[in-house]
Amino acid sequence: MLCSSARKPRWPMAFTACAALCVVTACSTPPRPANAVIIPGPASADERVIEDPVGQRFVLYDTVKKIAVSWTNVSNEFVYNFTTPSDLYTMGNSLTNHFSIVQLQNGRAVTVYTLPDAAHDAIFPLAADGQNAFFLLVHYRDDGSEEWRHIVRWDPTTRTLHPFVHVEGAIEQGALAGPTLYFTVLRPDRAVWLYRLPAANLNAEPQLVSTHWTDDPLLAYEGRLVKVADHQFVFDSIHLPVRAVNVLTPQGVLVQFDDDPKSLTTRADVFQLSDGRHLGSATSVEGVEWMPNGVQLDCDGRVEIVSWSYAGGEEENPS
């Protein structure tokens, strides 16, 4: 049973004890554990830490020279992002774990939460809407095999994680549609099941929505999930191809990242989902910075800014 009240998550009990550790670590500067992830720090006011969503790394970008000067380039250290604009990321090592939640603030990466069981736990962004953030917490055995997955809600005030009591199974993706949290679960027969539950209720029982869902990206806009068919996002009469990385803003602006087959660099494209308008693009993208109503694409040799109005649609594009 993938979503069951019969099997209680083990993590919440461990969490109580670990919460004290969290408070302690938040108030002091603990020694960096062995194998901890190293994030590049700006050496001057010209340098900012940005995220490379395709390379899954943080990049130190010189805003004057407009070049990337360094990266988080330790093997198997990767950065994971939400499918909505957020300054929260998770980062960890695929072999040794040591995951943490990292916030990009004014061009700097700040670790806001380190998992108490660094060797056995990993955490990945699941769903966020600007006010709320939910993560996928995965616990591994000593041999590296998975023991369980849970969805946890991030409390930014206390910097703590709170699990949904009745959610477990091979949870894969999530999306917030208004007050509802949707998530997919991969079944042993490779089928994908879609569930939903009220995002505010940690004790809620998940409701099964579909036993024939897909592993396509799970995005939500205007309180409903965006349909995906034949590897294309379908919104009313608009069809837009699914790319490697797809981020949907609350204004319905789809920001996509993928390989550019000509330059063999990262290409970004920005679309208005409601009418399919192409708002902007760039190649040689080294990383991205989210703005209140826009996105800054830090490229090799230039910076492209694509802005949109609060209601959606292009506002200005200096580039």
Add this chain to the structure above:
Amino acid sequence: MRRTMLNAISAAVVSLAFVSPTVAADESNSIVTTQDYLPHTNTSQTLTLPSGEGSLTANVWRSTFASQTGNALTWNWQVSAVYSGSRTVEWIRTQWYSQADLRNGASITMGISGDSATASYSSSWQTVRTQVKYWTNDNGAKESDYRGNVVIGPQSDYKQGSIVTVNTATVKLAGDPKTYAISAGV
């Protein structure tokens, strides 16, 4: 990207034998095709994935000797990322660069648009690295590969034996939230 650039690359890298056809440049700047054995340097690094998910291998191959055309030196190179295992591959990527010790404004390119790098106009040796480029397959293929020529010029401002080519293989498997990588260099 949803196609395999080179289906035969891995076989070529593993066999270490004949590369067919091989493109080389002769002294008169004309391009010729040869079936001859091409001496090369190669290496592979394999990462065993946790929990019996299989393994990921980074292969990199570069011809041992450069052909000289005028003032330029040219090597052939090939890179690949190969996943071995039963899991479904969401995407697999091969990512490469080369570097060499250069001086006096000499340059290096791996033949991809915008990847060239140039030493400053100084008589002292500098390690100069091409831009990192990559190729991703997200069509379920278990392999991603690429090949080309690396060109350095002028030959007199290249420190013999200093060229290095590095390939990083990265894979994302369906059902596993983690991404895995391994690098190899020659």
